[in-house]
Amino acid sequence: MNVKLNETPVRTSRNFQINNLKLDIDIPTKIKEFENIEIINQESKITKEIELNDLVYGNGEELEENNIKYSNNKIRIETKKEDIKLIYNFDDKNLELINQIEIIGNNDANIIIEYKSNTDKKCFHNGIIKTIAKENCKLNIVIVNLMNDKSNSFEAIENDILENAVVNYTIIDLGGKTSVTNYYSNILGVNASNDLKTIYLGKNEEIKDLNYIAELKGEKTNIDIDVQGVLDGNCKKNFKGTIDFKKGCKKAKGNENEFCLLLSDKAKSIALPMLLCTEDEVEGNHSTASGKVDNKSLFYIMSRGLSYKEAVKLIVKSNFNKIIDRILDEEIKKEVLEEIDRRLD
Template sequence: MEEQLKIDFEKLLEKSNFSKKNIEIKRKNFNNFIEKGFPNKREENWKFSDLNQIISKNIKNLSFYNDLSKPNKIDQSTFIAGLEHNKLIFVNGRIEKIEFDYEEKNNIEILDDLVLKKPNNANNSLLFLNNAFVSKFFKLIVKKNYSFKKPLVIYNITNKDLVSKSINLKFDILLEENSSLKLIEFSNDKSTTNFININYNFDVQKNSILKNYKIDNNSNSNIKYYFNNISQDTNSVSEIFLLSSGSEFIKNEINCNLNGKYASAFVNGVFLLNGSKHHEIKTNINHLVENTKSYQLIKGVLEDESKAVYQGKIFVDSKAQKTDGYQLSKAILLNDNTEFNAKPELEIYADDVKCSHGSASGSLNEDSIFYLMSRGLNYKEAKKLLINGFLLDVVEKITDSEIKNLIKNIMSLKQ
């Protein structure tokens, strides 16, 4: 693989118009990645999901150079119906459309010619890989006092033209003071066995609200890694919802720094897995100042031989008195061969805090099934109703009612 990496990296530099500065940074990052390689289970963070092994098992001849010179067709049928929204459309890793039809243009700004930054986590080789291979690095600025009128959907579409290639995308999103954004990331994959590596950096300034919904629902054989870094200033709110379902492998990593007083972070997620799918959610919520709050609720329904992992960490700095931190994960295992790993971690250095965590997993309650069947529902209907009920309370946490209904529809949840 190293040989391929080197060839593809030189090809990328040759074919692209990167600035001198960026080429320099890219070379450094490339070397860092070569040194470390894909993460494996010897690293604590990756002990439940050995990415190195997963890639070599699932992807034959992974290559890293992606020819982005020719435009791709956009399959309009992949668009979310019944929801007015702005669009950023990526097909096979290439930006195909930027459409902010509903917004005041002077209140938003998009930059794509930026100097790359050093990854803020020197242990994460995938951030180096991303820096080395990302082609355009986008930055969206939501100006002070501006609230997006309609959601922004970032479409990550792949099609059959793309096989066993790596896609690296990078976004910086800045919400200036008193602004708000509803961002939906919507994946639709028709490609096979790609490695998709996406980095988000959110800067949520004073009094701003970020709502981020990540929807991965179409069954596909891709391997994905998302790294989301969120910095929150005073009185800001971030709300994340993950529907983790479609891809063969996903690891969603969320690092959230609550830097300002009264900042709050909500991370809710659902694993809906079957076949041999293996998904992970890893969170680091860092309470760094007084009076911040975090809430995490993750639920999974696992079938066949699928596997889900939730590693949730709450860190409370010694300065962060009056922290309120909560996390709970629950899974229904529909089959003996499924696996749910939960690793809650609390690291607390302040004494006046309220933190709790919990985790539970088990099979569907047979008595409940019997109760429902005694009322005329067949096994399948009873099971569906119980699962529906199990998942509903996570989805109910979504504060935007339009998007909540959209996600309920996508998940075929009732009521």
């Protein structure tokens, strides 16, 4: 099926090839319940009853409709103060996941959501994660995509962040032949804050499409987006980041930074960092940069006896380090580091 995904909130010239992502993909329907999932928690209330409203942006009409109609896993979490882990294990019997996760942040919580393939077969994931961070609550949410190299992964994320609430999001986007993320943050309450950090690593013919949109609506709200990526082979990456200062967000601040390390002269990196502003008492900054591995750093590390490949791995991991450190679960952190090594071999 030909689909148009991840539309930018504001269009620009069609010739720039960034307004949306066009793909020809198989979207499964009528699939059985996804069974291989581990839920690790103590006190938070976890149910299956979710009533999602239409997404503000999302991953396009077709995928949203597919998710609403054919969802084979739903999880609603009302947080208590604790660590929560959701691990979706794709295997030969569970190759397709169309899921919904709703997180109601009543209390501070650390939530890790991991998707990983324990199979070589092609997997499909079409997910929606909706978060409401209530007044004064602090949520640390980590998403880890370790799906295999044949898989397609589509994730649509939406946040409503209320007064004095803090949402720290970390997206570890390593897996999948195609990985598409739509992230929308509705930063509503006075002093509400959202910090989003992402790493991505693409290689071969993979496609990475990241569309991050933050709307600052409340006074003294804050958004901080930091994206660190590596591209190898013929991989193509689109990063679209929008910070939208809406009327009334007096004294709001928004920062956005993307750095893309290019390991191949065939890789393509497109970035569209947008600042939209209808309020004067704000501060908005964005920066993007691309380049290859610094020769001086390589020389220094290799002069200490490491091979070229080991040196590159070390540099990549040092770029990613401050983001990987946000994974509080040591086991998952180890899996992430091993996956980075594997993908750079």
